[in-house]
Amino acid sequence: MTGPTPGTPPVVLTVAGTDSGGAAGVAADLTTWSHLGVHGACVVTAVTAQDTTGVRAVHAVPLPVVAAQVEAVTDDLAVAAVKTGMLGSVDVVRLVAERLGHLPLVVDPVLVATSGAVLGGADVARAYAAHLLPRATVATPNRDEAVALCGVEVPSSELAERLADTGCAVVVTGGPEWRAEGAVAADCVDWLCLPGGVPQAVRHPVVATTHDHGSGCTYSSAVAAGLAHGRTLETAVADAAAYVTGQLRQGSGWSLGRGRGPVSHLVPCVGEYGVERRRRSPR
Ligand SMILES: Nc1ncnc2c1ncn2[C@@H]1O[C@H](COP(=O)(O)OP(=O)(O)O)[C@@H](O)[C@H]1O
């Protein structure tokens, strides 16, 4: 087992599925981490045949193979934080809770893709609420996932508050809400609630784009990177929103695929998410 060494990046582990279109899942997590200065390890739970228009097929990785990947990583690497994406089954949710629940844990409870594909059923939602949220540092459901976890349609701030009662901090992300309104709102609002706390609005500018597939994975990975660097949750959450906004902006003029194109996984063109890097002028 190797410990943290000065000059060595922290290790963050994703437990997630693959997206053959390269937008969401493991691809989003690893590229985000390469931008944010952490080493990414990965445990693959499922292989999806997926593109910008939807999910065609899902192959669940057998449970013993998922367990063997977890063991291989944790036996050898000092994992600073874990992020979960598509877990896909009750057994995998339980495995993560048992084997990784003692580490700083960001749970993105992937249940439904933007395309409408179900990536985790009602039994998986119940398993998240019973086994994983109580052990998580923070959960980052989008509004639809928060409704599925709570079983009620109430405002996002209240969903965050109810889910925080399970014992973890919660961010109910704001993407689908502004899309559903069909308007170009000035801000996206994510609702952060700490256990026993009052929901706080985390606002950031809306990007008008159709290239947003994978934004939830990218966001939750960025939160995990912030925690691995030792940032407070509030700072990690604000930095993650700034990072995903920059990546959405970078891909906003693209034309990739026939559906909702991938959020940009190219190197950010803003340094520390604020100051525009000087673009090289053509020779
Ligand atoms: N068009 C957008 N402009 C700015 N931020 C966005 C946009 N769409 C999503 N986000 C942000 O991306 C992050 C992930 O949110 P969301 O899209 O809700 O996740 P998911 O992909 O799981 O549905 C949140 O911080 C959300 O506010």
Ligand SMILES: Cc1ncc(COP(=O)(O)OP(=O)(O)O)c(N)n1
């Ligand atoms: C393999 C896989 N994992 C997760 C998702 C969901 O991705 P996310 O970024 O949360 O959201 P969408 O952009 O799909 O809404 C996925 N589609 N595939």
